[in-house]
Amino acid sequence: MPKIKLDFSNKLITWYLHNKRDLPWRNTANPYHIWLSEIMLQQTRVLQGLPYYLKFIEAYPKVEDLATATEEEVLKNWQGLGYYSRARNLHATAKWISEEFNGVFPNNYQDLLKLKGVGDYTASAIASISFNQPEAVVDGNVYRVLSRVFGISTPINIGPGQKEFKKLAQQLIDTTQPGIYNQAIMEFGARYCVPQNPDCPNCIFNDSCIAFQQKKVAELPVKIKGKPVKKRYFNYLVILSENERTMLQQRLGKGIWHKLYEFPLIETSEEITLAVLKKLPQFQDFSKKLNIENISLFNEKPVVHKLSHQHLYTRFWIVETSEASESTIPISDVKNYAVPVLIENFVSEFFENY
DNA sequence: AACACGGGGTT
DNA sequence: AACCCAGTGTT
Numbered sequence: 001m002p003k004i005k006l007d008f009s010n011k012l013i014t015w016y017l018h019n020k021r022d023l024p025w026r027n028t029a030n031p032y033h034i035w036l037s038e039i040m041l042q043q044t045r046v047l048q049g050l051p052y053y054l055k056f057i058e059a060y061p062k063v064e065d066l067a068t069a070t071e072e073e074v075l076k077n078w079q080g081l082g083y084y085s086r087a088r089n090l091h092a093t094a095k096w097i098s099e100e101f102n103g104v105f106p107n108n109y110q111d112l113l114k115l116k117g118v119g120d121y122t123a124s125a126i127a128s129i130s131f132n133q134p135e136a137v138v139d140g141n142v143y144r145v146l147s148r149v150f151g152i153s154t155p156i157n158i159g160p161g162q163k164e165f166k167k168l169a170q171q172l173i174d175t176t177q178p179g180i181y182n183q184a185i186m187e188f189g190a191r192y193c194v195p196q197n198p199d200c201p202n203c204i205f206n207d208s209c210i211a212f213q214q215k216k217v218a219e220l221p222v223k224i225k226g227k228p229v230k231k232r233y234f235n236y237l238v239i240l241s242e243n244e245r246t247m248l249q250q251r252l253g254k255g256i257w258h259k260l261y262e263f264p265l266i267e268t269s270e271e272i273t274l275a276v277l278k279k280l281p282q283f284q285d286f287s288k289k290l291n292i293e294n295i296s297l298f299n300e301k302p303v304v305h306k307l308s309h310q311h312l313y314t315r316f317w318i319v320e321t322s323e324a325s326e327s328t329i330p331i332s333d334v335k336n337y338a339v340p341v342l343i344e345n346f347v348s349e350f351f352e353n354y
Numbered sequence: 355a356a357c358a359c360g361g362g363g364t365t
Numbered sequence: 366a367a368c369c370c371a372g373t374g375t376t
Binding site: 048089142187196 | 368369370371372374
C-alpha cells in the first residue's frame with residue numbers, strides 16, 4: 001500500500017478512535033439499523049436526526065414492523081425532520097424488503113443502490129459498515145476534508161467534481177476496515193475539519209494539508225452558488241365550525257410537503273387584505289360550501305417560514321362558520337395528522353386549549 | 355446538468 | 366443573511 005494512503009487512513013482512524021461520539025448506530029452492524037440511520041442523516045445533522053432514530057427503532061424494531069405500518073403513521077413519526085420523500089421511500093423500501101426478500105437486506109453496493117432513497121452515498125455507507133465492502137462514501141464532510149488536505153478546487157456540486165472526489169475517496173479507503181474508515185473521515189469533517197474556523201495549527205494533517213500550507217482553508221471546498229430563494233405568500237383558512245371542528249387538506253400535487261396535511265390554502269403573489277381575499281375565486285368557491293359568519297386575521301405580520309429554496313410569508317385567517325361541514329374534523333384530532341412545522345407551530349399556539 | 359426538496363444550527 | 370448538514374430523485 002502506498003505510504004501516503006496509509007498515513008492518511010491511519011491518522012484518520014487513530015483520531016476517530018479517540019474522538020468519536022458514542023452514537024447508537026455505531027454499536028451495531030445490523031443493516032436495518034444502519035440503513036435507517038443513513039436515510040435520516042441525509043442532509044441532516046446528527047443531533048437533529050438522533051431523536052428520530054431512537055423513536056423509529058422503538059416503534060419499528062424490525063423492518064417488518066416498518067413495512068406493516070401505514071404511510072400516514074410513518075409520515076407522522078417523521079414530522080419535523082424534513083425532506084419527506086425520505087419517509088415515503090423509507091416505507092416503500094421496507095415493504096419491498098419485507099415482502100420480496102423476506103426481510104433480508106441486500107448485502108452489496110450494487111443491489112443496495114436499487115433501493116428507493118438509496119443513492120451512491122447511502123449504498124456505500126451500508127455496504128461498508130454492515131458488509132465490510134470497500135466502498136468509499138462521499139458526503140459533505142468528505143468533500144471538505146479531501147478538498148482541503150489535497151488542495152482540490154474543483155467545484156463539488158457539479159458532475160466532474162463529484163467524479164473526481166469519488167475516485168480519490170475510493171483510492172484512499174482502508175480496504176481492511178472500510179466501515180471504520182468511512183465513519184472516521186466523516187466524523188473528522190463534522191467535528192474537526194469544520195466549515196468555518198477549523199483549528200488548523202493543531203490538526204493531525206497540518207504538516208501535509210495543502211489548503212493549510214497555501215492559506216486556502218477558508219476557500220475550500222469550492223461550491224457553485226445556487227439560485228436565490230423564492231418568496232411565496234400563503235393564506236391559510238383556519239376553519240372554526242360548530243362543536244370545535246376545523247378542516248385539513250392533504251397536499252397531493254408536486255412540490256413541498258407531499259402527502260402532509262395543512263389548512264385550506266390560498267396562495268397569492270403578494271400579501272393581501274381581507275377585502276382582496278373575499279374577492280378571490282378560490283375563496284368564493286370555498287365559501288359556497290360553508291356558512292361563514294366571521295373572518296379575522298390571526299397575524300398581521302406574516303410568519304416567515306424559511307426552507308432551503310423558498311421563504312413562505314404566511315398569514316392565518318380565522319374563518320368562523322355556523323354549520324358543521326362534512327369535511328371537518330374535531331380540533332382534538334389535528335394532532336394525529338402529519339403536518340409541516342409551519343402548521344404545527346400555529347396549531348400548538350392557537351389550539352393550545354383544545 | 356440543473357433543480358427541487360425541510361428544518362435547524364452556526365457564524 | 367448566507368452557508369451548511371452522514372444526499373436523492375426528477376426533468
